[in-house]
Amino acid sequence: AVLFVCLLQYLSGFGNELASEDPRCPGSLPEGQNNPQVCPYGLYAEQLSGSAFTCPRPTNKRSWLYRIIPSVKHKPFTKASCGDLTENWNEVEPDPNQILSSAFLVSEDIPFLLSFVVPSSCYGCMGLHTVCGAGDAKSRNGIGIHVYTCNTSMVDSCFNNSDGDFLIVPQQGEILITTEFGKMMVEPNEICVIQQGMRFSVDVFGETRGYILEVYGAHFELPDLGPIGANGLANPRDFLCPVAWYEDRKVSTGYTVINKYQGKLFACQQDFSPFNVVAWHGNYTPYKYNLKNFMVINCVAFDHADPSIFTVLTAKSTRPGVAIADFVIFPPRWGVADHTFRPPYYHRNCMSEFMGLIKGHYEAKEEGFQPGGASLHSIMTPHGPDADCFEKNSTAELSPERVAEGTMAFMFESSFSMAVTKWGLQTCQKLDKSYYQCWEPLRSHFNPNWKPSTQ
Structure with missing residues (x-):
């Protein structure tokens, strides 16, 4: 056998x-x-x-x-x-x-x-x-x-x-x-x-x-x-x-x-x-x-690349470049970009994003996102790092570091506007109704008198 x-x-x-x-x-x-x-x-x-x-x-x-x-x-x-x-x-x-x-x-x-x-x-x-x-x-x-x-x-x-x-x-x-x-x-x-x-x-x-x-x-x-x-x-x-x-x-x-x-x-x-x-x-x-066999492509200079660089498989639609669904993963990798906010950027998308976690802690939501759980960010609904993640990574020393070590998160991304079922919203009784509060502590850092530093 x-x-x-x-x-x-x-x-x-x-x-x-x-x-x-x-x-x-x-x-x-x-x-x-x-x-x-x-x-x-x-x-x-x-x-x-x-x-x-x-x-x-x-x-x-x-x-x-x-x-x-x-x-x-x-x-x-x-x-x-x-x-x-x-x-x-x-x-x-x-x-x-x-x-x-x-x-x-x-x-x-x-x-x-x-x-x-x-x-x-x-x-x-x-x-x-x-x-x-x-x-x-x-x-x-x-x-x-x-x-x-x-x-x-x-x-x-x-x-x-x-x-x-x-x-x-x-x-x-x-x-x-x-x-x-x-x-x-x-x-x-x-x-x-x-x-x-x-x-x-x-x-x-x-x-x-x-x-x-x-x-x-x-x-x-x-x-x-x-x-x-x-x-x-x-x-x-x-x-x-x-x-x-x-x-x-x-x-x-x-x-x-x-x-x-x-x-x-x-x-x-x-x-x-x-x-x-x-x-x-x-x-x-x-x-x-x-x-584990996925060969990661990543930024080695500056900025944060779109998550499409982590696509494992795609199911194409009849429109060029638009997928019925993409299966995307966020595996362990090195973060080395300079002068960059390294986690995912704040975003509104013409695609639906369903994220799941196989193991570990997702880099942009280290608390609250559990293995076996999921999140859904619908078409054009804003999302991004929580307040703690933003503050931490805005002031972090940007030395080379391992990202997502011991973690495997994934995303089902689709061009369809997805509806949640009665079971998903009500029956399973696992929804975190306070999810929106992870962005509530975000505060303004605007300074109208800011001038570029001379270095």
Whole structure:
């Protein structure tokens, strides 16, 4: 079992062709064609398409799966309980104020059994909760931001998102994700992406918690580097995808496939494991990435660069330079800029900024912003360092220093104006209603008689 969990191959580049077969069935990948009259080992060929058939070759995404039973064999889908998973952005009135939440759920909040997602017929509760979002899965344009809290594994069930891609950011506890392509162990300070339509199951090993960014209508890709050149930020060779692994298992009591479709959940039954893919090839796979491998680009002279220099992955919109969503991190790095206020500057943005904290203390909010918590700064709502941070860094001696040591904060940035759900504002009861007060002590330093010093 350890072999299948840990053995991963390099994802040499987004869009490049990849292939894998379970070592137990050598030669299970057909040679020379995708869909032979009879596949090796008596397997079925099934294509999973992540783009339109006619997309240009650089953006065309599809993979061929060679499986024991095709996924078409299942009973009809029926409605299932959605719990706190929603796409209803009109539950509460719009609120442009800065929002800060402490850790969304902690151990005493977690029911006896809570898995990533469960069918309505199972005992337990669903661990997915929608915090905010915008847009519409039907029109294939929008995003959703969720948190998950789990303390039990999914059993004889899997999840399939027909609406979009999941970018999963574990914050507490490692998760073992079994997919049709193989297994991935994902730990805090790593991320993984499960793309639209891929079936997966989540095993946990105690109390776990994390964040999810869901995008409709686009896939995540590496940002363009422009003048940076060929190297920097997240390097393609550091992305990993699973090695093929299959289980040929009949489930007499029924295996449940849960399908998220147009923002609702549906469930169907089949009598076999969906993880029966013996071999696969293509460029449409799940993958993971360790954030410690991010090559930071930073200021080495003066001023504070825009946070876009910390972009790991982006989901582009149809407008050049505008993203449906960016995944941005703020990793440990050196601060060396001279004559500069080094923390983030005060700012009003035409993008929505949802920030989370995996570990440590965020440099511009060292108090009050907890790991497992989040903040939302809506479009054109001002935000920036609190009063203590401003005073400290306005008078600090600007010697080279380590910034964010032992910390990993991140941001989901979007061009959509996001609405917060009823669960996010009211049900979870974790909002800090005094958040605005961190800026109240800011005072005027204006001096009309100021003259530049002569040095």
